[in-house]
Amino acid sequence: MTDMVDQTVTTTPAEPAVSLTRADVQRSFWLWTFFSHANYNYERLQGTAFAHAMTPIIRKLYKTPDEITAALRRHLVFFNTEPNVGGVIHGAVIAMEEQRANGADIDDETINGVKSGLMGPLAGVGDTIDQGTITPILLSIGIGLAAGPTAAFGDGNPIGAILYLVAEVAVMTSLAYFFWFQGYDRGREGVTALLRSGALDRLVVGAGALGNLVLGALAFQFVHVYVTLTLIVGDGHFELNELLGQIMPGLLPLLFTLMTWWLLTRRRVSAIWLLVAYLVIAMVGAFPFFAGSAVDPTTQCPSILHEFYQPDCIPPPPAPTP
């Protein structure tokens, strides 16, 4: 009986001798989803995690110790990509391993070439989509709801945190599942076609439009910059902050945010230095140069930079233009 089976296999190579079920590919997907960064390290990054995710596939496809060792070695090498969108690589590699186990002419170099060739571009696209756009958008919404109290936005609502968590997990997991099976079903040609089709670019641009709008609103809600300089011209006192507000309400925080962006992007100032510098500026601004140090902070404003919502220390909030 066994002889007969073996013979049919060798005589008809078109018929897959070993084929993966949907469940095998799904098992691999969940192993990756959970353990992609379990052993993240400087030498291989996600290398061991890739091998971990391939274990159900290797177990199913290869039977001899030599084949198993070769397959494990093949997938233990350096690997690093964005774990959700990058799953399209794993899908394609699983499809290639399946063909290889069935006698197709796919050698180690081809498989390694697909992995190392695609992981860079997909890390770029994936990080832009996942960490650069979707996560900040959902975070902005969650933060906007949960933060507070601010003068303009009322009390905080912890639902914001729960909303973020649920939406983020749902969006990311379905995205990862989609890309994984796109890779498996379409194979490596399909992945390249997908990258070329511009569908990902449209997603990035659309999310970028949404992200910018939300980020703008967030900047207004949370960036507070005030100057308390008073210009004395003759008998008139002019609050500088009020004058700026008359040009455009909320002008100063907007300019401050744009300046920060300019410093980070155009001048390539390290974010860490910037954090330290702003902290120092705030401390200097708060130091009571113009009054005794024993002033009660809740009633007096002995600083050159105002903070936002202390009752007796408020510059009038930017009024809506009628």
Added chain:
Amino acid sequence: MQPLKDPGRPTRVAAVVTAAIMLGLIFAGPVLAQDGESPKAGLLQAALVGLGYYLSNSPWLAGNGGFFGLYRPLVAGLIVGIIFGDPVKGAQIGAAINLLYIGFISAGGSIPADPSVAGWVGTALALAGGLDAQSAISLGLAVGLLGTIIFFTRMSVDAVFAHWADARAEVGDIGGVARMNWLPPQVFLFIITFFPATIAVYLGAGVVSDAITWLNTNAPWVLRGFQIAGGLLPAIGIAMNMRFIFRGTVIPYFFIGYLISVASAGAVNIVAVAIIGAALAVLHVTFLGARPMQPRGAEA
């Protein structure tokens, strides 16, 4: 292939400075404690925070529940708030700290700071010290810089386990390779995350609250400085994210979003802004397509 980035001098300098300040505070704690009676964290509460910090770095909630979930100060703050009995305040503080890390990107095995420890330990310390959300941002910043030490330790040591996996592969042990990917790294990760975070909260809570009480009477301008910083620092988090999306044809939407809020004095809430944004995004892609905005990688 992404280059493996060194932590960089600024990170190391800042981490060392913060570590020195924190250690100094711990030694100065008994001196600062004037009344002796200040809210402190119980051992169980501290351990729960430590556990949360470990889980946020672990694989047990999948990448999406861990790295994209508990790792974020917004989520961590809510849970820490529940642990300390004030979920609303906790979520507020977490959200405020998260503003710093809204543009946080981990790419090529490098992180600029550790949002997770800022969220878990930072929120716990801010709650114990009675800080308001805006002032807590500076505390979160300091703690987050310290956390990078843990990340770089883990990234360096875990390379050892990759070689253990190689050894299992040579004997064709499929299960062994899988085990090497999670068992030893997770034991190590638990040791370097759970214990420091637990100790920081257990010892730090009293110290921070004493320090704030002391500052309140002796140098109130420092606390005012924290509040002012709370209005400046979010600009950095927002600008970090702008590096990625503030480009090409979608730049105008940033100004539209800002002006919607200015014109309504904040009456249009963030969910409504997001819905307007979704509508505009559909219009934009339909009429302008993807052409002018080049997606680029983390090295923007």
